[in-house]
Amino acid sequence: MKKICVITGGGSGMGLATARLMGKDHYIIICGRSVKKLENAVRELQEEGIEAEAFPCDVSDHISVERLADYAKGKGNVAAVVHAAGMSPHMGNAEQIMEVNALGTIHVNNAFYRVMEEGSCMIDVSSMSAYLTPKLIMPKSLYKYSVSDPELFMKKIMKRVGLFPKKVRAGVSYGISKHFVIWFAKQDAARFGEKGVRIISVSPGNFETPMGELEKEEADAYTKYCAIKRFGHVDEIAGLFAYCAGPGAGYLTGIDILCDGGLVASGINPLKKQR
Ligand SMILES: NC(=O)c1ccc[n+]([C@@H]2O[C@H](COP(=O)([O-])OP(=O)(O)OC[C@H]3O[C@@H](n4cnc5c(N)ncnc54)[C@H](OP(=O)(O)O)[C@@H]3O)[C@@H](O)[C@H]2O)c1
Incomplete structure (x- = not known):
């Protein structure tokens, strides 16, 4: 039985670096929307001797994610899922960002909950x-709807985002969507735990990826406040994902791990970009 690692957003950045690392002892399935990007990534991985294939999938579409989960299950034991697909403020509008980051996470967790077995990790x-966006604007009381009625959750949360001026909506949507991801993973720990499956969220700081490049101008302003004064390298987050998914982290679940080079620890005030 093959040990499968599914990586959403595996065609680039952190996802692709994770495929390289996890591919040492897993069969890799990478997914994303751009077929060309996935094909190039699979070629690169195969040239390095990694067993990998692409499965085009849009995480904001629940049928697409259900298909991915069923396909992965058909291939073997889904030992790890690294859900790295995401959209940043420079990549889309507020609604698209929420659909990919928040709704996408609901879809991925729910679809893979069905197929993951004891000993695996999401x-x-x-x-x-999620740490830098002011707590005051996080609509935490709405998050519970995501469990019972994702459509109603999206309606309510977008109404809240719509209260902000248009020019900051994409940024607000990103901050809320990622705060929600932490909440959603945490509340899912008990459900996954009953199956012997662990679930962890990881919160990266600024990393050198295609997304990081798009956000670079804004992100650069923060680097001087980091304890480690540079962007993170993708291998440094891929290594964390691989550790979290592995047996050494067998008692780790229901927790968020912040990997930001010590930026949040500096006490930075993001509204003023100073301490
Ligand atoms: N880089 C940073 O500084 C940073 C900081 C904090 C958090 N993060 C988070 O880290 C994760 C990985 O990002 P990255 O930096 O590695 O950026 P990246 O290279 O742009 O990777 C994101 C991937 O997500 C895929 N994707 C986007 N929308 C999708 C959808 N609807 N369905 C399926 N796949 C989709 C993209 O492929 P397609 O376009 O082909 O779909 C892309 O390959 C993201 O969740 C991001 O929010 C990054």
């Missing part, structure tokens, strides 16, 4: 933005 990728 990792949902959040962001340091």
Whole structure:
């Protein structure tokens, strides 16, 4: 029985670096929307001797994610899922960002909950933005609807985001969506735990990826406040994902891990970009 590792957003950035690492002892299935990007990534992985294939999938579409989960299950034992697919403020509008980051996480957790077995691990990728976005604007009381009625959750949460001026809505949507990812992974720990499956969220700071490049101008302003004064390298987060998914982290679940080079620890005030 093959040990399968599914990586959403595996065609680039953190996802692709994770495929390289996890591919040492897993069969890799990477997914994303761009077929060309996935094909290039699979070629690169195969040239390095990694067994990998692509499965085009849009995480904001629940049928697409259900298909991915069923396909992965058909291939073997889904030992790890690294849900790295995401959209940043420079990549889409507020609604698209919420659909991919928040609704996408609901879809991925629910679809893979069905097919994952004892000993496996789900990792949902959040962001340091969840820590930096002022707590006051997080509509935490609405998060519970995501469990009972994702459609109603989306309606209510987008109504809340719509209260903000248009020019900040994408950023607000990103911060809320990633705060939600942490909440959703945490509340899912008990449900996954009953099956012997662990679930962890990881919140990266600024990393050198295609997304990191798009956000670079804004992100650069923060680097001087980091304890480690540079962007993170993808291998440094891939290593964390691989550790979290492995047996050494067998008692780790229901928790978020912030990997931001010490930026949040500096006490930075993101509204003023100073301490
Ligand atoms: N880089 C940073 O500084 C940073 C900081 C904090 C958090 N993060 C988070 O880290 C994760 C990985 O990002 P990255 O930096 O590695 O960026 P990236 O290279 O842009 O990777 C994101 C991947 O997500 C895929 N994706 C986007 N929308 C999707 C959808 N609807 N369905 C399926 N796949 C989708 C993209 O492929 P397609 O476009 O082909 O679909 C892309 O390959 C994201 O969740 C991001 O929010 C990144």
